[in-house]
Amino acid sequence: MQYRTPTRLARPLSVIGQGCWQIGADWGDVSSDAAHAVLDAAVDAGITFFDTADVYGDGRSEQLLGAMRARLGADGGAASDLPFIATKASRRADPFAPESFTEENLRAWVERSRRNLGMDTLDLVQLHCPPPAIYREDRVFDVLDALAEEKKIAAWGVSVETCEEAMLSLEREHLASIQIILNPFRLKPLGEVVPTADAKGVAIIARVPLASGLLTGKFSPSSQFAANDHRSFNRHGEAFDQGETFSGVDFETGLTAVARLEQALDGAMPLAEASLRWILAQQGVTAAIPGASSGEQARSNAAAGSAPTTEQAEVLGRFDAAVRETYDELLRESIHPRW
Numbered sequence: 473m474q475y476r477t478p479t480r481l482a483r484p485l486s487v488i489g490q491g492c493w494q495i496g497a498d499w500g501d502v503s504s505d506a507a508h509a510v511l512d513a514a515v516d517a518g519i520t521f522f523d524t525a526d527v528y529g530d531g532r533s534e535q536l537l538g539a540m541r542a543r544l545g546a547d548g549g550a551a552s553d554l555p556f557i558a559t560k561a562s563r564r565a566d567p568f569a570p571e572s573f574t575e576e577n578l579r580a581w582v583e584r585s586r587r588n589l590g591m592d593t594l595d596l597v598q599l600h601c602p603p604p605a606i607y608r609e610d611r612v613f614d615v616l617d618a619l620a621e622e623k624k625i626a627a628w629g630v631s632v633e634t635c636e637e638a639m640l641s642l643e644r645e646h647l648a649s650i651q652i653i654l655n656p657f658r659l660k661p662l663g664e665v666v667p668t669a670d671a672k673g674v675a676i677i678a679r680v681p682l683a684s685g686l687l688t689g690k691f692s693p694s695s696q697f698a699a700n701d702h703r704s705f706n707r708h709g710e711a712f713d714q715g716e717t718f719s720g721v722d723f724e725t726g727l728t729a730v731a732r733l734e735q736a737l738d739g740a741m742p743l744a745e746a747s748l749r750w751i752l753a754q755q756g757v758t759a760a761i762p763g764a765s766s767g768e769q770a771r772s773n774a775a776a777g778s779a780p781t782t783e784q785a786e787v788l789g790r791f792d793a794a795v796r797e798t799y800d801e802l803l804r805e806s807i808h809p810r811w
């Protein structure tokens with residue numbers, strides 16, 4: 473596993489972080505045995521960075537991480553040796569209404585996360601895709617600065633939907649991280665967002681790196697998803713931003729794009745590994761955070777965090793050309809103007 477230390481976070485993060493939405497909810501039924509298997513596999517594979525949110529399973533994901541942290545800390549190591557846990561706040565009241573973002577609410581959400589995670593000082597709190605108006609006001613960011621001064625949080629960042637929101641956030645002096653959808657179907661952040669963040673020492677956390685599983689190549693036109701899986705209930709943005717499901721790519725178009733990418737790889741590397749390694753090869757990216765619904769998936773994704781061999785780098789060079797061509801021909805028109 474490689475580790476990167478973005479200047480404004482000043483803590484090393486494993487380049488593959490463990491996405492922990494699955495161990496909360498919204499991905500069909502993920503049993504608690506499966507959730508523990510994901511976390512155990514991640515820790516065993518050298519993952520030291522976990523991404524969660526207070527709303528994932530209404531706290532289930534945070535509580536599982538809190539229990540993991542307590543187990544790992546039971547033999548009394550320094551807090552800085554424990555895994556880095558990034559959580560998110562701001563979707564516990566109507567997330568589409570700027571009026572939900574009061575100081576009282578923000579403080580209550582952070583208190584709840586501190587309890588769930590069993591941490592006095594949260595490593596990183598990210599605003600969880602707030603409404604666009606919030607980025608233009610100081611008031612929420614002032615509360616985050618106050619929470620940092622009070623040592624309730626060590627750092628704050630934003631999880632954004634659009635590149636415009638990321639660019640607005642980058643104007644803030646104390647912003648430590650940006651979480652954004654970046655994968656072979658979502659290239660726009662590479663234009664302006666990632667280079668600007670890189671120049672300022674702001675971490676870039678690439679979420680939805682496998683396009684909700686499409687970029688593993690395991691789906692077909694007949695794939696079915698459970699009713700409590702967002703890949704059933706949010707395909708057109710019915711519950712939250714459409715871009716969060718399959719990266720906002722129409723499922724059939726996604727399958728066509730996947731076939732092209734598989735063809736370019738010609739069996740030299742599994743598509744999931746190529747996608748993760750391709751993200752990590754982009755200058756300025758700190759980490760990719762694939763989600764997993766089994767220990768096996770977590771283990772396999774973590775393996776993409778090793779430094780690429782010369783042979784792997786050559787494969788990735790060919791893959792990069794295919795990614796850009798596929799994006800331009802199949803995806804750019806629907807993706808680029810929107811996110």
Ligand SMILES: NC(=O)c1ccc[n+]([C@@H]2O[C@H](COP(=O)([O-])OP(=O)(O)OC[C@H]3O[C@@H](n4cnc5c(N)ncnc54)[C@H](OP(=O)(O)O)[C@@H]3O)[C@@H](O)[C@H]2O)c1
Nearest residue numbers: 491492493523631679680681682683684685762763765769
């Ligand atoms: N607004 C936000 O801030 C926001 C939004 C979305 C995600 N996130 C964060 O980003 C993380 C990653 O995004 P994501 O989970 O939405 O999407 P993702 O990582 O692109 O896709 C995860 C899904 O891909 C499949 N998968 C993963 N690894 C696999 C492997 N090795 N082999 C086969 N299938 C594999 C699994 O599908 P199956 O379960 O079907 O097997 C898994 O549930 C989340 O867990 C969460 O922490 C944040």
